[in-house]
Amino acid sequence: xxxxxxxxxxxxxxxxxxxxxxxxxxxxxxxxxxxxxxxxxxxxxxxxxxxxxxxxxxxxxxxxxxxxxxxxxxxxxxxxxxxxxxxxxxxxxxxxxxxxxxxxxxxxxxxxxxxxxxxxxxxxxxxxxxxxxxxxxxxxxxxxxxxxxxxxxxxxxxxxxxxxxxxxxxxxxxxxxxxxxxxxxxxxxxxxxxxxxxxxxxxxxxxxxxxxxxxxxxxxxxxxxxxxxxxxxxxxxxxxxxxxxxxxxxxxx
Amino acid sequence: xxxxxxxxxxxxxxxxxxxxxxxxxxxxxxxxxxxxxxxxxxxxxxxxxxxxxxxxxxxxxxxxxxxxxxxxxxxxxxxxxxxxxxxxxxxxxxxxxxxxxxxxxxxxxxxxxxxxxxxxxxxxxxxxxxxxxxxxxxxxxxxxxxxxxxxxxxxxxxxxxxxxxxxxxxxxxxxxxxxxxxxxxxxxxxxxxxxxxxxxxxxxxxxxxxxxxxxxxxxxxxxxxxxxxxxxxxxxxxxxxxxxxxxxxxxxxxxxxxxxxxxxxxxxxxxxxxxxxxxxxxxxxxxxxxxxxxxxxxxxxxxxxxxxxxxxxxxxxxxxxxxxxxxxxxxxxxxxxxxxxxxxxxxxxxxxxxx
Numbered sequence: 148x149x150x151x152x153x154x155x156x157x158x159x160x161x162x163x164x165x166x167x168x169x170x171x172x173x174x175x176x177x178x179x180x181x182x183x184x185x186x187x188x189x190x191x192x193x194x195x196x197x198x199x200x201x202x203x204x205x206x207x208x209x210x211x212x213x214x215x216x217x218x219x220x221x222x223x224x225x226x227x228x229x230x231x232x233x234x235x236x237x238x239x240x241x242x243x244x245x246x247x248x249x250x251x252x253x254x255x256x257x258x259x260x261x262x263x264x265x266x267x268x269x270x271x272x273x274x275x276x277x278x279x280x281x282x283x284x285x286x287x288x289x290x291x292x293x294x295x296x297x298x299x300x301x302x303x304x305x306x307x308x309x310x311x312x313x314x315x316x317x318x319x320x321x322x323x324x325x326x327x328x329x330x331x332x333x334x335x336x337x338x339x340x341x342x343x344x345x346x347x348x349x350x351x352x353x354x355x356x357x358x359x360x361x362x363x364x365x366x367x368x369x370x371x372x373x374x375x376x377x378x379x380x381x382x383x384x385x386x387x388x389x390x391x392x393x394x395x396x397x398x399x400x
Numbered sequence: 401x402x403x404x405x406x407x408x409x410x411x412x413x414x415x416x417x418x419x420x421x422x423x424x425x426x427x428x429x430x431x432x433x434x435x436x437x438x439x440x441x442x443x444x445x446x447x448x449x450x451x452x453x454x455x456x457x458x459x460x461x462x463x464x465x466x467x468x469x470x471x472x473x474x475x476x477x478x479x480x481x482x483x484x485x486x487x488x489x490x491x492x493x494x495x496x497x498x499x500x501x502x503x504x505x506x507x508x509x510x511x512x513x514x515x516x517x518x519x520x521x522x523x524x525x526x527x528x529x530x531x532x533x534x535x536x537x538x539x540x541x542x543x544x545x546x547x548x549x550x551x552x553x554x555x556x557x558x559x560x561x562x563x564x565x566x567x568x569x570x571x572x573x574x575x576x577x578x579x580x581x582x583x584x585x586x587x588x589x590x591x592x593x594x595x596x597x598x599x600x601x602x603x604x605x606x607x608x609x610x611x612x613x614x615x616x617x618x619x620x621x622x623x624x625x626x627x628x629x630x631x632x633x634x635x636x637x638x639x640x641x642x643x644x645x646x647x648x649x650x651x652x653x654x655x656x657x658x659x660x661x662x663x664x665x666x667x668x669x670x671x672x673x674x675x676x677x678x679x680x681x682x683x684x685x686x687x688x689x690x691x692x693x694x695x696x697x698x699x700x701x702x703x704x705x706x707x708x709x710x711x712x713x714x715x716x717x718x719x720x721x722x723x724x725x726x727x728x729x730x731x732x733x734x735x736x737x738x739x740x741x742x743x744x745x746x747x748x749x750x751x752x753x754x755x
Contacts, residue, residue: 228452
């Protein structure tokens with residue numbers, strides 16, 4: 148009988164610990180499929196961060212390092228400098244990347260570090276039980292913004308792709324989501340592009356994936372996807388923010 | 401013996417690291433160790449190595465975690481306030497069983513403190529360089545030549561035991577110039593690190609470098625295993641210099657720059673007929689506990705000299721188990737004790753005993 152569909156070799160058989168309806172599962176699969184399809188699994192080293200995806204080291208079928216909170220881009224930098232021919236990626240949430248790890252993110256980007264960051268933005272700290280994140284929307288209720296995020300005291304949510312796109316070291320920055328078959332297909336295209344940019348040595352690439360957290364948002368998975376579409380996308384518009392993948396970030400090389 | 405060079409301590413540390421096979425250095429400027437970064441930035445590009453000035457001490461130690469995870473010899477260096485920032489990364493590196501070398505050229509603290517020599521990071525280095533149950537190897541050179549020799553050892557032992565090693569120097573050693581020679585490069589026979597995350601080549605199962613173990617039984621087991629390794633290290637890796645202690649009534653205990661000053665004082669005291677010797681730990685962890693215990697049964701008193709308010713003195717007291725009184729003399733905040741001050745302390749020790 149002909150095989151029409153197989154699970155990607157980029158994922159292990161380990162059962163994930165993610166909550167029902169969480170989109171981490173989809174994003175894991177997309178990353179794994181891209182690595183497999185590009186023939187990169189044997190040369191890839193992934194960096195797991197701190198947060199819901201901390202145990203990504205058990206799920207991706209490639210070498211993995213678990214980094215301290217926010218430090219994944221620095222760990223990835225060390226890996227890449229030691230293994231310039233290998234594919235190095237980090238998989239980070241919004242608390243990890245846009246709060247405690249802002250400096251590591253910005254500086255890896257501005258150095259043009261030839262790594263790929265998969266940035267999963269669900270507007271909340273999921274693993275610790277739903278606290279306000281740097282990406283929590285104005286008026287969004289969380290455990291630590293129980294009356295809704297008041298921008299006067301908590302400030303505004305941070306738009307990472309927009310900010311990073313001003314940096315000369317960034318070769319590719321795109322924001323995608325995974326709330327429908329079409330957006331999932333687009334997300335996969337973006338992730339594949341990012342890994343290709345790295346493979347060709349063009350510089351830093353980041354794919355921000357707007358993601359849901361039904362558990363901590365207090366919604367069903369379907370409601371959560373609707374909430375993301377109605378509330379997150381207007382604040383975090385989808386699209387390509389930077390693309391110098393043709394010439395690369397060091398065009399005079 | 402190979403050629404002699406006149407070198408600053410900090411530069412000798414950097415050159416020794418390169419000759420020991422380090423091709424990945426991640427630094428951040430801080431006085432009084434900046435010459436290490438400057439030297440690395442000059443040499444590394446010429447030999448195909450990596451010099452990277454990180455955005456912070458925190459980032460630098462995590463770059464070390466990444467590079468060392470890939471299996472290469474990696475190093476970072478700093479001085480006291482910067483070492484505090486690195487402590488998070490050191491804990492992760494220790495908890496992930498990854499080897500690396502960290503240099504601390506100590507200056508006065510706490511806080512921003514000062515930029516003059518100090519030994520007030522003894523506790524930090526030997527007891528608490530980060531959260532959790534763990535130790536790192538701590539080497540305490542007392543000369544520029546020993547900075548070179550212990551750097552080779554630090555890389556070798558770090559690899560052998562898969563744990564971080566520290567060279568604990570001070571601003572005085574870092575800045576002083578002395579003649580040095582370098583042993584043969586020992587980079588050709590480095591063992592392959594089968595645990596390294598350098599790509600499976602689809603020929604083996606993925607390697608995972610990780611310090612997270614949510615199951616308490618598993619975490620306890622992993623720590624207990626690590627402590628078995630520490631027991632072996634305590635047995636096999638203690639280094640010290642034993643100077644004129646055979647017939648000694650009194651022993652001065654000091655490490656690093658302070659031991660040089662103390663040795664001068666011991667020599668002067670000997671001229672005055674005082675039977676005094678010097679015990680100089682070259683490894684602060686593991687500590688020469690057994691040697692000090694043996695000496696404590698022989699001598700009348702010990703004197704610990706440090707550039708701090710008294711940190712190593714605790715370990716000396718624990719080692720001697722109350723067999724002899726342990727006195728302390730220290731200067732701190734960047735003040736360096738003189739040989740005369742130490743001599744006076746030795747004389748006081750002998751006089752009190754004579755009363």
